[in-house]
Amino acid sequence: MIASFNESDQRAPTNILQHRIYANYKIRKHTVAGFTLWHGANSEQCSAGLGKGSGGAAGATEPYLNRFQFDLIYSF
Numbered sequence: 001m002i003a004s005f006n007e008s009d010q011r012a013p014t015n016i017l018q019h020r021i022y023a024n025y026k027i028r029k030h031t032v033a034g035f036t037l038w039h040g041a042n043s044e045q046c047s048a049g050l051g052k053g054s055g056g057a058a059g060a061t062e063p064y065l066n067r068f069q070f071d072l073i074y075s076f
Contacts, residue, residue: 017041034071039064 018040025033041063 015042030075032071032073032075034069034073036069036071038067038069040067041065 018038020036020038022034022036024035027033
């Protein structure tokens with residue numbers, strides 16, 4: 001996939017493994033509340049095994065990133 005046309009909320013445009021969990025709830029006639037969880041990882045770091053309990057060694061990077069997004073959408 002061409003990186004410039006990828007999802008704008010991802011951790012990085014390319015070379016990642018990422019899951020998106022989302023839910024929307026219609027509060028009123030014109031109002032929707034939304035929640036999105038992005039759980040992603042750099043695919044190179046995951047394949048190297050850095051995300052599997054590195055023990056918190058000094059200088060080790062954590063390849064996983066969780067991003068939460070809350071939306072309140074009003075339509076008219």
